[in-house]
Amino acid sequence: MHTSYDVQAAKKSTNLSINSDLLMKAKALDINLSATLEQALNDVLRKRAKELWLLENKEAIAAYNEHIAEDGVFSEGLRLF
Numbered sequence: 001m002h003t004s005y006d007v008q009a010a011k012k013s014t015n016l017s018i019n020s021d022l023l024m025k026a027k028a029l030d031i032n033l034s035a036t037l038e039q040a041l042n043d044v045l046r047k048r049a050k051e052l053w054l055l056e057n058k059e060a061i062a063a064y065n066e067h068i069a070e071d072g073v074f075s076e077g078l079r080l081f
Contacts, residue, residue: 004045 011034026033054061 002046003042004049005042 016037026036
């Protein structure tokens with residue numbers, strides 16, 4: 001799986017506030033909170049990075065799509081399917 005962070009970076013302690021019932025149920029199921037949070041944060045970081053990339057490249061994507069709509073792709077006459 002691809003990560004959006006340095007997995008070799010040192011761990012850093014932090015304080016969190018978590019719903020007590022959620023915490024109790026997670027502990028009862030032996031869920032590793034640190035690993036779960038890291039995975040969730042990685043997922044959110046990747047999603048947000050994708051959103052930002054799309055936003056930053058919105059004009060270029062629109063221009064490319066317009067070009068394709070008007071002129072087609074370079075191999076338009078070459079494909080056999």
